[in-house]
Amino acid sequence: MADPNTKQMPQKSANIAAGAVVCVESEIRGDVTIGPRTVVHPKARIIAEAGPIIIGEGNLIEEQALIINSYPENILPDTEGVEPKTMTIGINNVFEVGCVSQALKIGDNNVIESKADLGKNVILTSGCIVGACCQVNTCEVIPENTVIYGSNCMRRVQTERPQPQTLQLDFLMKILPNYHHMKKTVKGTSTPVRN
Amino acid sequence: MASLLQPDRVLYLVHGEKKIRSPLSTLYFCRYCSELRSLECVSHEVDSHYCPSCLENMPSAEAKLKKNRKRICNQLNENFRCANCFDCPCCMHTLSTRATNIPAPLPDDPSKTAMKKAYYLACGFCRWTSRDVGMADKSVASGGWQEPDNPHTQRINKLIEYYQQLAQREKLERDRKKLARRRPYMPLAFSQHTIHVVEKYGLGTRLQRQRPGAPITSLAGLSLKEGEDQKEINIEPAQALDEVEPLPEDCYTRPINLPEVTSLRQRLLQPDFQPAGASQLHPKHKHLLIKRSLRCRKCEHNLSKPEFNPTSIKFKIQLVAVSYIPEVRIMSIPNLRFQKECQVLLTLTNPVENITHVTLVGCEEGDPEDINSTAKVMVPTKELVLAGKDAAAEYDELAEPQDFQDDPDVVAFRKSNKIGFFIKVVPQREEDGDVTVSFKIRHDFRNLAAPIRPSEEGDAPAEAIWLTHHVELSLGPIIA
Numbered sequence: 115m116a117d118p119n120t121k122q123m124p125q126k127s128a129n130i131a132a133g134a135v136v137c138v139e140s141e142i143r144g145d146v147t148i149g150p151r152t153v154v155h156p157k158a159r160i161i162a163e164a165g166p167i168i169i170g171e172g173n174l175i176e177e178q179a180l181i182i183n184s185y186p187e188n189i190l191p192d193t194e195g196v197e198p199k200t201m202t203i204g205i206n207n208v209f210e211v212g213c214v215s216q217a218l219k220i221g222d223n224n225v226i227e228s229k230a231d232l233g234k235n236v237i238l239t240s241g242c243i244v245g246a247c248c249q250v251n252t253c254e255v256i257p258e259n260t261v262i263y264g265s266n267c268m269r270r271v272q273t274e275r276p277q278p279q280t281l282q283l284d285f286l287m288k289i290l291p292n293y294h295h296m297k298k299t300v301k302g303t304s305t306p307v308r309n
Numbered sequence: 310m311a312s313l314l315q316p317d318r319v320l321y322l323v324h325g326e327k328k329i330r331s332p333l334s335t336l337y338f339c340r341y342c343s344e345l346r347s348l349e350c351v352s353h354e355v356d357s358h359y360c361p362s363c364l365e366n367m368p369s370a371e372a373k374l375k376k377n378r379k380r381i382c383n384q385l386n387e388n389f390r391c392a393n394c395f396d397c398p399c400c401m402h403t404l405s406t407r408a409t410n411i412p413a414p415l416p417d418d419p420s421k422t423a424m425k426k427a428y429y430l431a432c433g434f435c436r437w438t439s440r441d442v443g444m445a446d447k448s449v450a451s452g453g454w455q456e457p458d459n460p461h462t463q464r465i466n467k468l469i470e471y472y473q474q475l476a477q478r479e480k481l482e483r484d485r486k487k488l489a490r491r492r493p494y495m496p497l498a499f500s501q502h503t504i505h506v507v508e509k510y511g512l513g514t515r516l517q518r519q520r521p522g523a524p525i526t527s528l529a530g531l532s533l534k535e536g537e538d539q540k541e542i543n544i545e546p547a548q549a550l551d552e553v554e555p556l557p558e559d560c561y562t563r564p565i566n567l568p569e570v571t572s573l574r575q576r577l578l579q580p581d582f583q584p585a586g587a588s589q590l591h592p593k594h595k596h597l598l599i600k601r602s603l604r605c606r607k608c609e610h611n612l613s614k615p616e617f618n619p620t621s622i623k624f625k626i627q628l629v630a631v632s633y634i635p636e637v638r639i640m641s642i643p644n645l646r647f648q649k650e651c652q653v654l655l656t657l658t659n660p661v662e663n664i665t666h667v668t669l670v671g672c673e674e675g676d677p678e679d680i681n682s683t684a685k686v687m688v689p690t691k692e693l694v695l696a697g698k699d700a701a702a703e704y705d706e707l708a709e710p711q712d713f714q715d716d717p718d719v720v721a722f723r724k725s726n727k728i729g730f731f732i733k734v735v736p737q738r739e740e741d742g743d744v745t746v747s748f749k750i751r752h753d754f755r756n757l758a759a760p761i762r763p764s765e766e767g768d769a770p771a772e773a774i775w776l777t778h779h780v781e782l783s784l785g786p787i788i789a
Contacts, residue, residue, distance in 0.1 A: 271568040
């Protein structure tokens, strides 16, 4: 599992667990922890400005996705006394191409489709699907297994959660290192690190 | 300035039953009548039906007769629906079939399990699956999905048969009366409840159009077979019940589960059941789309006839106006000032291959067609000559052999089959709307459709006739 970096001073480098595949062309800024079996494509951006980001395992973050823990609009970056809020992302989530996520708490098995936009105040539970180009910036907790789709962001509840993308993850973990350089991972205890 | 090229800036007037002004790109040209036609003055006919997702073709006659052996009510339902494709009941997108591997016991040996493929329907847009409504996975990829049966099918069938027979009988009586009395004109006040049965092969559009006052409701081409006996069908009248089912007791107190409530659109797309709950939304077969052909009402020639094959977007006959009539487009507009003369640059494009002579004429005072113009316009008085459209011209390195003496005050530039020319506009009204000018274009048209007279073989293939069109341009607001 990834080393939690709570004891140390705010780390400025990413803390990538063994088994995660993070391409060098991706931009990871700030205090970011990435769990094992997570794949981060090139040109993905994970930016921890206003606090750390903790990403679980088995996530798939595709190209041009932007996961950003940003300051709220009315607070300047230099203000003192602002507590850094941690953004947590669970396991088996999929962030498709071009999506933007600022939600502070994302559960498991969610799919955020291409060009979707999640605001700061949304909390995704498990099994939610935010459709392509849907903007969700309400201040609410999205119930489990909700599908948000359509230009009017219609909603419906589905009976089963989306399946984890194990096949795709395995494939990418084999193929991506053939074509891209990977970022260095933190040495794990048992399994050898694959760079 | 792409906004100047917007199609609705330049409108051509169509003389039909109604005077319609619309851009040239939406108009058709009947070269037998030598007139412009718009979509409202042509008759639309259905050529064939096709499914938009599997592109399977079904010509009209076959669609009517398909499944003739099944009951008539099903005929109405499955009549114009594809057999293979389904629509998502939730978002109306096309459903796709997905497969999963499930372990299933082998038929020979129940103790061993093998992976078998199970198929279910899923929507790629709203992620609806057939498992959401409880439909079991099927073992065949297509053809296993059934629509639920309507409990009122039998009653509806009987009613339809009865009314068909009634309509047939009334039609016979009417025809008999017509022959007997030989009235010169048909009484137009038909009863509202008479159902007209459309003849089997005549599409009814042309015949019924000549009686503009009659209400027309047709049973979409159904008709009794010729050999069937005229057996009497009796129906029981519908019975009115005194007691109505009471509302459930917790009707007012039960909290609404909003995701379970269907929207009106979802409900009304299934008129047989109109389910109120999302767990009863079953997928329906996909509706077929039509290919339509257009026909001039005066001369009955086809103006537009698409290809039969649904994968082909070409046309067998395509008499669109832009390939026969010179097109006026706005190229640049200076700042328009109230009561000050401004010069507007327009272009004129020649779509045909021979040289076209165009004369522009301003509208006279009191012209009944000139209702929208808000400015005075001075058009060039001389005749403009347009070169023919030569598709190979850009590859031809020879200098242009044609030398038109262009008056530089009138013609700004000339480029293959296009010229740019100036008109002078004096806005007359100082108001917020657009400045609109109108004038008439008179050009010569060589009708290649007319048959060549055998006596004049060596002559030019066709005579030129002069056509006049009324054109309106919308030039934008006045800038003070």
